[in-house]
Amino acid sequence: xxxxxxxxxxxxxxGTGAPPYRADVAIENERVVRIAEHIDAPARxxxxxxxxxxxxxxxxxxxxxxxxxIHRPEMTAKLSQGVTTVIVGNCGISASPVKLGSExxxxxxxxxxRADFRFPQFSDYARAVQAARPAVNVAALIGHTALxxxxxxxxQRTATESEIVAMREQLRGALEQGAIGMSSGLAYYxxxxxxxxxxxxxxxxxxxxxxxxxxxxxxxxxxxxxxxxEALETAREGQVRLVVSHLKCAGKGNWxxxxxxxxxxxxxxxxxxxxxxCYPYSASSSTLDLEQVxxxxxxxxxxxxxxxxxxxxxxxxxxxxxxxxxxEAAQKLQPAGAVYHCMDPNDVETILRHPxxxxxxxxxxxxxxxxPRLWGAFPRVLAHYCRERKLFDLATAVYxxxxxxxxxxxxxxxxxxxxxxxxxxxxxxxxxxxxxxxxEQPQQAARGIEAVWVNGTRSYEPGKTGxxxxxxxxxxxx
Ligand SMILES: [Zn+2]
Numbered sequence: 437x438x439x440x441x442x443x444x445x446x447x448x449x450x451g452t453g454a455p456p457y458r459a460d461v462a463i464e465n466e467r468v469v470r471i472a473e474h475i476d477a478p479a480r481x482x483x484x485x486x487x488x489x490x491x492x493x494x495x496x497x498x499x500x501x502x503x504x505x506i507h508r509p510e511m512t513a514k515l516s517q518g519v520t521t522v523i524v525g526n527c528g529i530s531a532s533p534v535k536l537g538s539e540x541x542x543x544x545x546x547x548x549x550r551a552d553f554r555f556p557q558f559s560d561y562a563r564a565v566q567a568a569r570p571a572v573n574v575a576a577l578i579g580h581t582a583l584x585x586x587x588x589x590x591x592q593r594t595a596t597e598s599e600i601v602a603m604r605e606q607l608r609g610a611l612e613q614g615a616i617g618m619s620s621g622l623a624y625y626x627x628x629x630x631x632x633x634x635x636x637x638x639x640x641x642x643x644x645x646x647x648x649x650x651x652x653x654x655x656x657x658x659x660x661x662x663x664x665x666e667a668l669e670t671a672r673e674g675q676v677r678l679v680v681s682h683l684k685c686a687g688k689g690n691w692x693x694x695x696x697x698x699x700x701x702x703x704x705x706x707x708x709x710x711x712x713x714c715y716p717y718s719a720s721s722s723t724l725d726l727e728q729v730x731x732x733x734x735x736x737x738x739x740x741x742x743x744x745x746x747x748x749x750x751x752x753x754x755x756x757x758x759x760x761x762x763x764e765a766a767q768k769l770q771p772a773g774a775v776y777h778c779m780d781p782n783d784v785e786t787i788l789r790h791p792x793x794x795x796x797x798x799x800x801x802x803x804x805x806x807x808p809r810l811w812g813a814f815p816r817v818l819a820h821y822c823r824e825r826k827l828f829d830l831a832t833a834v835y836x837x838x839x840x841x842x843x844x845x846x847x848x849x850x851x852x853x854x855x856x857x858x859x860x861x862x863x864x865x866x867x868x869x870x871x872x873x874x875x876e877q878p879q880q881a882a883r884g885i886e887a888v889w890v891n892g893t894r895s896y897e898p899g900k901t902g903x904x905x906x907x908x909x910x911x912x913x914x
Pocket of ligand 1: 682
């Protein structure tokens, strides 16, 4: 017996939350075929992994990589963190099924330009992903706002009966073709006017597929509990699993409320299936929202269509230079993107630590000066929150980034290191691991990620380029 790959002597953190144990791990074709204390059989590739940890490849449950996986299939920002699967289509925006009559409205413009939206059917998108052969696996949600944009002539109102019928039909088609669920982004200008009944009507379409519903809440500021109740009620109506996206207490008036918000979620979890994701930073990022432009929290511009040279600068400096108020300067910069320093670091820690919480980066790959979470989220959880702040042990950190995520999103045979599971693996040096992406220098590969395998193929090593890309489209499990 000659194995394709044998990883020897690593501490296996298997993604279930169980304590690490020392083992040899053999890979054949695309799966882990054997795990044992000692494997004596020869292998074409032998990796001596003494002193390193072998974990399941991380699952980034919250991404906007819909078009990135097609346009830049190397996916270095993700692969270099140990991420082997991305969930795309979050916050109500997805690349498909979309038909545009004009420029993509906010925040669909976070994903791409008008010409990039060329997937009227989900199956067109799935085929394009397969053809691009990205370096990571891709599972996709369908965005509520994407459906609205395609079926409604006017977004500043709730949908009519006939528009709802059309959206439901479009959503059903995508689910039949393998989409894993639906997302909404009710805080955004172009989805805000949809009432709960509109969203519920769509979520009811998920029931027959037991598909998942994820939501960027209607608000993450003072009224967050009401917004959470709306999401919980919507998911209950469809009897579907709910994921509250990038849970946070935004705005100074809301700081210190993470305990209250989490106990609300925890008590709901005794009645229905609910979880949340979180990125490990106290600053958020999205398109530039005039409502979030206040003197109370610092805002940095990341991109601006009319003034690209202002990317990376604080809004306050731009306003001062232009002799304008913050609001006036922000209006002049539109359309634009921003980082908002709007959270209390203690709230972020409380949310990350909670057992309902998974890790998602929410990285924005098209942004020329992105929030550092795009390149740094997963290593930062390991280095800062696990090793330094000791919010949780390594097994728990890995579980939040792999096994738990695979359970929630039903990614079969992924998220665990187990005989028979897909060989999506990351070999890491826990003592050395460091997220080097910063707000000033956001596009930097982490230290301490020694090797990454995707479907059994070695796909990343620090400093090496041109390794094989072996990700695939993951369609909903039937
Ligand atoms: Zn969002």
